[in-house]
Amino acid sequence: DVKVTQSSRYLVKRTGEKVFLECVQDMDHENMFWYRQDPGLGLRLIYFSYDVKMKEKGDIPEGYSVSREKKERFSLILESASTNQTSMYLCASSSGENIQYFGAGTRLSVL
């Protein structure tokens, strides 16, 4: 089975902190994605990557950056966390079959 692992289930951070969310997949997938999930808004794409060191902006990239130094790992970075970034963050990966596999999510609270 495909496994997508997010490093933390819950995080609490202070406004202004730099925050790293880590995601690792074990199926050698080319594509990886970061979403945020908010009530009434569904999932919104923040960034995605189709290869090592490659990244593309999604629909809501402002306030976020990403890093993909290895194929299996895709990191989401909040350079200076703000309260409006309190959300559930979901990582996903996919290959050529056009099915995305999701991690369990990280619930981030910014105080």
Added chain:
Amino acid sequence: GNSVTQMEGPVTLSEEAFLTINCTYTATGYPSLFWYVQYPGEGLQLLLKATKADDKGSNKGFEATYRKETTSFHLEKGSVQVSDSAVYFCALSMNTGFQKLVFGTGTRLLVSP
């Protein structure tokens, strides 16, 4: 742009009732269509998919048919169980480019015994 609209929830049903969750889409071209399910405390997982018009996706007793004429992909199940309680997301992906998914807002299903 491409978008997905699904019915607001929550949908509250008794066990063994018939389920329909409506989903319509707007897309330039011919997308693939998906239903994902999110059980409490978990990430999303693929429930079923259809890649072209008139295709029917099915899994775990759930079905959805890709209707190009009505741009719809409604999810149905003949007899729901308590264990089906979850949030259901309709999504589309264009069959070119980087396989980005466009999601609906999700519909919460609550099934009582």
